Amino acid sequence: MVGVALSDCGRVDDATPYALHAQAARRALADAGLDRSRVDGFASAGLGTLAPVEVADYLGLRPTWVDSTSVGGSTWEVMAAHAADAIAAGHANVVLLAYGSTARADVKAGRRTGTFAFGGRGPLQFEVPYGHTLIAKYAMAARRHMLQYGTTIEQLAEVAVQARANAALNPDAMFRDPVTVDDVLSGPMIADPFTKLHCCLRSDGGAAVLLAAEEYVRDCRTAPVWILGTGEHVSHASMSEWDDFTVSPAAVSGRLAFERAGLGPQEMDFAEIYDAFTYMTLVTLEDLGFCAKGEGGPFVEKGRLTLSGALPVNTDGGGLSAQHPGMRGLFLLVEAVRQLRGEGGDRQVRAAGGGLPRLGVASGTGGWFCSSGTVVLGRD
Numbered sequence: 001m002v003g004v005a006l007s008d009c010g011r012v013d014d015a016t017p018y019a020l021h022a023q024a025a026r027r028a029l030a031d032a033g034l035d036r037s038r039v040d041g042f043a044s045a046g047l048g049t050l051a052p053v054e055v056a057d058y059l060g061l062r063p064t065w066v067d068s069t070s071v072g073g074s075t076w077e078v079m080a081a082h083a084a085d086a087i088a089a090g091h092a093n094v095v096l097l098a099y100g101s102t103a104r105a106d107v108k109a110g111r112r113t114g115t116f117a118f119g120g121r122g123p124l125q126f127e128v129p130y131g132h133t134l135i136a137k138y139a140m141a142a143r144r145h146m147l148q149y150g151t152t153i154e155q156l157a158e159v160a161v162q163a164r165a166n167a168a169l170n171p172d173a174m175f176r177d178p179v180t181v182d183d184v185l186s187g188p189m190i191a192d193p194f195t196k197l198h199c200c201l202r203s204d205g206g207a208a209v210l211l212a213a214e215e216y217v218r219d220c221r222t223a224p225v226w227i228l229g230t231g232e233h234v235s236h237a238s239m240s241e242w243d244d245f246t247v248s249p250a251a252v253s254g255r256l257a258f259e260r261a262g263l264g265p266q267e268m269d270f271a272e273i274y275d276a277f278t279y280m281t282l283v284t285l286e287d288l289g290f291c292a293k294g295e296g297g298p299f300v301e302k303g304r305l306t307l308s309g310a311l312p313v314n315t316d317g318g319g320l321s322a323q324h325p326g327m328r329g330l331f332l333l334v335e336a337v338r339q340l341r342g343e344g345g346d347r348q349v350r351a352a353g354g355g356l357p358r359l360g361v362a363s364g365t366g367g368w369f370c371s372s373g374t375v376v377l378g379r380d
Contacts, residue, residue: 001080001227001377002212002220003032004334009205009323010174013105017047018058020100020206025059028208033221034094036060039210041086041095043067043079046327055098065092071234072366073274074253076209076329077373081230083211093213097333100206101325107202123238135199135277137239137368139191142279144245146193149294151282153193155301157184159278160197160320162305167317169307169347174203175321200276200319200328207330209337225337228359229261229376236370246294248280249372250363251287257361257374258289265289268376269357270312270339270349272332274365275319281305284363285313288374312349315339329364333375336362340379 005027007020015023021044029036042063048054052066067082069075076097083095145151161181167173179197187195217224233252236242258264265288273288275281282296290311291299305313316322316335323331339349342356351357356379363374 001209001225001333001337002217002222003028003034003210004337005031005208006172006331006334007100007206009172009325010203011104012102012204015102015204017100017102017206018055020102020204021047021055021098022059024100024206024208025096025098028096028210031222032210032212034210034212034216034219038094038216039063039096041065041083041092043069043083043095043097044099045070045075046099046101059098061096065095071371071373073276073327073329074232074364074366074371074373075327076333077230077362077364077375078232078371080209080211080227080333080375081232081373084227084230087211087213094216095211096208097211097330098206098208099327099330101327102204103326104202104204123241126240127238132239133191134368135191135194138277138279139194140239141245141369142193142277145279145283148246149297151297153185154181155297156193156198156278156282157181158300159275159281159305160184162300162303162309163275163314163318163320165306166312166315166347167321170316170322173317173322174201194277197320198278200324201321203323203325205323205325207334209330209333223341223379225340226378226380227375228263228378229257229259230374231256231260232371232373234371239368242369246283248283248287248365248369250284250365250374253372253374254288254363257376261376263359263376265361268311268359268361269351270315270360272315272336272360272362273313274329274332274363275314276324278320280365281313284365288361288363307347307349315344315347315349329373332362332364336360336377340377
C-alpha cells in the first residue's frame with residue numbers, strides 16, 4: 001500500500017458520490033507520488049449500475065484488471081486481498097481501490113437512494129414479513145451474547161465511550177466531545193439494547209487506497225505498508241441460518257489472515273475494526289483472538305481500546321464517532337496505513353518503548369455479520 005487518502009468527509013452537501021470518489025483518488029495518487037497513467041487495476045462497489053465501469057470512466061481510467069466484489073462493509077478488505085493476489089500473479093501493477101458516498105446528504109435532501117429493507121426474494125423472504133431491520137439483527141445478536149456470557153450494557157457502552165475518546169484527538173472526526181457510559185445508556189432507544197450512541201453516525205465521504213507491485217515502491221514518495229496476510233469468509237444471509245449469534249465470520253477470516261502472515265493477534269500494535277454498532281467491536285475482538293470467546297465484555301473495560309490503552313482500537317474514532325458513509329471498510333485501511341507510517345498526529349499510536357507501531361490489523365464486517373475480510377499490515 002503506497003498511497004491512502006480520504007475525501008472531504010462529514011457534512012458534504014455540495015458533492016456527488018462520483019466527485020468524492022475522484023477527490024479521494026486524486027489525493028491517494030498524490031500521496032503516493034504516482035501518475036494516474038500508472039493505474040492498470042481498479043476496484044469499486046456501491047455506485048452505478050456497472051459499478052467499477054462507471055466510476056473508472058468518471059475517473060478517466062481504462063483498467064485491464066477490475067473487481068466489483070460487494071459483500072457489504074468488508075468489501076474493501078476483501079478487495080485488497082484480491083488486488084494483492086492479482087499483483088502477485090502479474091495481472092496488475094498498480095491497483096486503485098476507491099469509494100464515495102453521500103449517505104448523509106441524501107437523507108437530508110430527501111433523496112431516496114436505497115433501502116435497508118433489503119428485498120423480499122431469496123433467503124430473506126422468510127424474515128422480511130417480520131420487519132427485521134438491519135439494526136434489529138445486530139441487537140438480537142448482542143442480546144444473545146449478553147444472555148450467554150453475562151456481557152453487560154455498560155461494557156458495550158464502554159466501546160462507544162472509548163471510540164469518542166480517540167475521536168477527540170482526530171480533527172477530522174464528526175463528533176469529538178467526550179461522552180460517558182451514562183450518556184450512552186440514557187440516550188434514546190433505537191433497538192433494544194442499543195441506544196443512539198451504540199450506533200454509528202451517518203456521514204458523507206470517500207476514501208482511496210493505492211496498491212502497487214514491489215518494483216514500483218522506489219518510485220513512490222511514501223514509505224510502503226506491506227500486506228502480510230489476508231483472509232475472507234462469508235457466513236449467512238438469513239439470521240435463521242446463522243449457527244451462533246455470538247460468533248462472527250471474523251473468526252475464520254482472522255484465523256486465515258494471521259496464519260498466512262505467520263503472526264498472531266498478540267503481536268499487533270493496534271486494530272481497526274468495523275464498528276457500525278458497539279457489539280461489532282466487542283465480538284470481533286473475541287473472534288480475532290485478542291481475548292477468549294465470552295470475555296469481550298471485561299476485555300473492553302478500563303480504557304483498553306483508547307490510544308493509551310493496551311490495544312488501541314479504531315484510532316480515528318471509528319464509525320461511532322469519526323465518519324460512516326455507508327460501507328466503511330476502506331476507511332479502516334486508510335487509518336491503519338497512516339498509523340504505520342507515523343502520520344496519526346495527536347492520535348498516533350506508540351509501540352512498546354515509544355517507537356512507531358510495526359504491525360496492525362484491519363477487519364471489516366458486512367451485512368449483519370454476513371461477511372468478513374481481515375488484512376494484517378506491517379511496516380517491514
